[in-house]
Amino acid sequence: MSQTIDPATGLPIGALVLPADPAPRPERLTLEGRHVSLVPLDAAAHAGALGGGAVGPGTEALWQYMPRGPFPDPAAFAAYLETCAASPDPLFYAILDARSGHAVGHAALMRIDPANRVIEVGNILYTPALQRSPGATEAMRLLAGYVFDTLGYRRYEWKCNALNTPSRLAAGRLGFAFEGIFRQAMIVKGRNRDTAWFSLLDTEWPQVRQAYDRWLAPGNHGPDGGQRLRLSALTAARIPGLPLRRATRADAPALGALQKAAYAPNRALLGVEPLPLLTPADAVIDAHEVWLLEEGDGLSGALVLDPEPDHLLVWSVAVAPDRQGRGLGTRLLAAVEERAKHLDLADLRLYTGEKLARTIGWYARHGWTTDRVEARPDRRLVHMIKRVA
Structure with missing residues (x-):
């Protein structure tokens, strides 16, 4: 629960509610x-x-x-x-x-x-x-x-x-x-x-709202009315066995700072703004599943996913620069696979810049293979896939 310290008493108090007008x-x-x-x-x-x-x-x-x-x-x-x-x-x-x-x-x-x-x-x-x-x-x-x-x-x-x-x-x-x-x-x-x-x-509603909308989408239900993605999985607040939690609207500033720090070095290699930095953090939380890894007093990593009826798209994997080299990225990729299993999905997909050779190689070492290369007006994207049991 968010709290601050009252300067007059030294006691913890709740965060200000703005606006505080009646609904x-x-x-x-x-x-x-x-x-x-x-x-x-x-x-x-x-x-x-x-x-x-x-x-x-x-x-x-x-x-x-x-x-x-x-x-x-x-x-x-x-x-x-x-x-x-x-x-x-x-x-x-x-x-x-x-x-x-x-x-x-x-x-x-x-x-x-x-x-x-x-x-x-x-x-x-x-x-x-x-x-x-x-x-x-x-x-x-x-x-x-x-x-x-x-x-x-x-x-x-x-x-x-x-x-x-x-x-x-x-x-x-x-x-x-x-x-x-x-x-x-x-x-x-x-x-x-x-x-x-x-x-x-x-603050929790954006992630729950998109879970409802994914479940209700016409493509999530077959001709017999059967569901492909289960709502109970889409609304889950945790990935079983892993220390990740769903983002809330209050996490937008921290998520934005993490994404900016993690992806800024790619700007020089790509010659354009990295795709994850083109979307404001609050819009990311509204549109995608966002999972956060916290260690100590801040965010260590973030995982942004898009569950679809036939695959799980990895939209972003970000690790704080000062915590890279500790295997956190590998842990996040493991979380992707656990999330896919929880959603009953076997096919994983992602895309990354063609010029990011080290990133592509890192994914390849974790079992991802190149599916195709997409030419866009300002960049070329390498689409990669992986199938999990």
Whole structure:
């Protein structure tokens, strides 16, 4: 956690929040996606279709951990939806299938705290027509994007009954960090509820957002709807067995300084600006997977990757100049292979300047081979490949 020292007391204090103004409250509006859209919940418009998947025999499990339900008949369910639709907090949205226009679920933004810019997503009801579909993930992508990118909240919460294993797994898959269990936090339907807390921060959102977008991309799903890249792998905060972590928005200055120092010597050899230095660090964090290696009081290395459905592209490998010669680059390349395995990818690709003979030789010694040479207006790039088991 970032902290500074108060000069008057000598005690640690949190970092300044700028701006510290309250966030806007969420509104009743429409959020459009490819698979689903979210619209203000309307009992008259949505009770029929939604009730068809949420009311009746066999639907009891949908309501096991919800504060209300199950409902004995469509009329009782419609009355429940009327109460939900009138509520300002929780603020409910119906989830509509993009093709049919039918309501297939609902979700709410709740415990809305504009002053602290904290908000929770909850009351998530997915009928069988929505469960385990791209639309289920896209609904969460649309809400998170609205919360962070439009409204500017700092903290996005997910809470569930600690016994609700599917919800806890979903939170992890969606990139939320587990924070702990609040014991005996609530009484729900006359029974004790211990509550599991998860959160996603605005600084973490750029890396999670791109994971959602990679997973939702049309090329990531085959004709049968099967996924190629798993979302749980794309949102992972660690590479198993290696001391790397995902970058956050707060790491942009340090990443930019590391990239500049690591690649500046190549400028004279190339005669042009090295490609990694053409993109500002904050844009790199927004567009690519960024993994950081920290040693001591600063960054020792950074790995920038682009997972694609059929290969893993190494966009950049950077080691701080004062820490080169210690095998850190080799460790980063090993991390590339571990990341590929975690993503279930076997093909690795990268490109580098043709004039960087030492760099090309270094990759070759680690099992990379030249695939082709690409001529660009200002430089020639050597594309290299490697296949891992």
